[in-house]
Amino acid sequence: MKIVIIGGGFAGLNLAKHLAGNPIFNVTLVDKNNYHLFPPLLYQVSTAFIEASNITYPFRRMFQYKENLRFHLGELKEVVASDNKIKTSNGDLSYDILVLAMGTETNYFGLESIEKHALPLKTIDDAIHLRNHLLLNAEKAVRTNDPVDKCRLQNIVISGGGPTGVEVSGMLAEMIQSLINKDYPELKEADANIYLISSGNALLGPMSKKSQAEAYKVLDKLGVQVKLNTAVKGYINGDVHLSNGGCIPAATLVWTSGVIARQVPGLPNDCIGRGNRIIVDEFNKVKGAENIFAIGDQCLQTTDADYPNGHPQLAQVAIQQGFCLASNLKRLHSGQVLKPFKYKNKGSMAIISKYKAVVDLPKAFFKGLPAWLVWLFVHIIPIVGFGNKVKLAYNWFLSLMTNDPALRLIIRPKK
Numbered sequence: 001m002k003i004v005i006i007g008g009g010f011a012g013l014n015l016a017k018h019l020a021g022n023p024i025f026n027v028t029l030v031d032k033n034n035y036h037l038f039p040p041l042l043y044q045v046s047t048a049f050i051e052a053s054n055i056t057y058p059f060r061r062m063f064q065y066k067e068n069l070r071f072h073l074g075e076l077k078e079v080v081a082s083d084n085k086i087k088t089s090n091g092d093l094s095y096d097i098l099v100l101a102m103g104t105e106t107n108y109f110g111l112e113s114i115e116k117h118a119l120p121l122k123t124i125d126d127a128i129h130l131r132n133h134l135l136l137n138a139e140k141a142v143r144t145n146d147p148v149d150k151c152r153l154q155n156i157v158i159s160g161g162g163p164t165g166v167e168v169s170g171m172l173a174e175m176i177q178s179l180i181n182k183d184y185p186e187l188k189e190a191d192a193n194i195y196l197i198s199s200g201n202a203l204l205g206p207m208s209k210k211s212q213a214e215a216y217k218v219l220d221k222l223g224v225q226v227k228l229n230t231a232v233k234g235y236i237n238g239d240v241h242l243s244n245g246g247c248i249p250a251a252t253l254v255w256t257s258g259v260i261a262r263q264v265p266g267l268p269n270d271c272i273g274r275g276n277r278i279i280v281d282e283f284n285k286v287k288g289a290e291n292i293f294a295i296g297d298q299c300l301q302t303t304d305a306d307y308p309n310g311h312p313q314l315a316q317v318a319i320q321q322g323f324c325l326a327s328n329l330k331r332l333h334s335g336q337v338l339k340p341f342k343y344k345n346k347g348s349m350a351i352i353s354k355y356k357a358v359v360d361l362p363k364a365f366f367k368g369l370p371a372w373l374v375w376l377f378v379h380i381i382p383i384v385g386f387g388n389k390v391k392l393a394y395n396w397f398l399s400l401m402t403n404d405p406a407l408r409l410i411i412r413p414k415k
């Protein structure tokens, strides 16, 4: 049976891994990048804390010695369901079963000035671009004698009070304090700030009230100016315009305010739901299709009684859906009854700053150092590759002990 999986994120990769070694399935994983990415640690790459290679792993290396797994580098261009084939930027592929697992992309909600000038944080390229941008601005701030310009170059606005916004704010606040003291003594006197803007009435929206309050308290202590019930409306000539009429001069606007599922040309409109997500049934089969499935962030499944509006777009959901679909494809092949997907919530967590995190378990909450240690452990386990786990642990250890990560390199692609 020819299975084509588009997207090697948590969902697609887990599906492929659970079909590996089963000769019934001839699996081709298609991805526009040649590596798997671990997005929850992207912000640590953008803040020069860890290396990009710590959170990426090449697919072809992963598929070594897996006879029934193949990799195709290419971007999906169109699904031609009538011919059971897909068109990619690098040629066509035919399938018996197609699985869509392309995740999401940044949503700018139609705000053109933001799309043009803000910095998203979804890909490795985004993370390295943000790192370069912050370092280049610090160099420019050293050179200028105009105090207003100096301040604008150093001000950072982060839009979005979810886990990514909170994690980026906390880490930047700490990094900038130590960076300025050590590397940029010329900037010590500048009156620069980090602002975290959230349209919600609390940070870490989907987490418990205790986690939300702790995040606010820790960030406030670090000097981050948190503005709740406020949205970023525009970013024009280096000024961030807010919904309350306010304006912040800032050379950096980090946009973590929303995502939208990636579009799939060729799919009929009536199978696309809220947030562009592909509507699937309880077995992740795409509405109206016979042999097309969708898993992970890209799909909208409302059949799980505990999640009538669809599952949260989280790594655990994607991992569990990949695993469930692998078992169902095996059942399908042997003529057994398929099992509906049911998400098991194992809890959620967010890091706020060095030694401070929050963990919400289904029946418990904890914070501070214990939560931070749990966070480190939980985030090192799913990193692909033993070497990557060791390198990541080493980089963390070094950066934490010295408070002086050595990755502050400005690397720009040759145009």
Ligand SMILES: Cc1cc2nc3c(=O)[nH]c(=O)nc-3n(C[C@H](O)[C@H](O)[C@H](O)COP(=O)(O)OP(=O)(O)OC[C@H]3O[C@@H](n4cnc5c(N)ncnc54)[C@H](O)[C@@H]3O)c2cc1C
Pocket (backbone or CB within 6 Å): 006, 007, 008, 009, 010, 011, 012, 030, 031, 032, 033, 035, 036, 037, 039, 040, 041, 042, 043, 074, 075, 076, 077, 101, 102, 103, 104, 121, 122, 163, 164, 262, 295, 296, 297, 298, 313, 314, 315, 316, 318
């Ligand atoms: C900065 C950040 C921090 C996060 N932190 C957390 C966290 O702490 N905890 C948590 O649970 N979740 C977190 N998430 C969410 C989590 O990463 C997603 O829920 C998860 O990655 C979804 O997995 P997926 O497989 O559906 O999609 P993805 O992991 O996004 O994978 C999609 C894959 O499809 C590929 N692709 C995309 N378009 C195409 C195309 N046209 N053609 C071919 N290939 C394509 C991509 O290259 C990628 O490999 C975070 C996300 C981000 C961006």
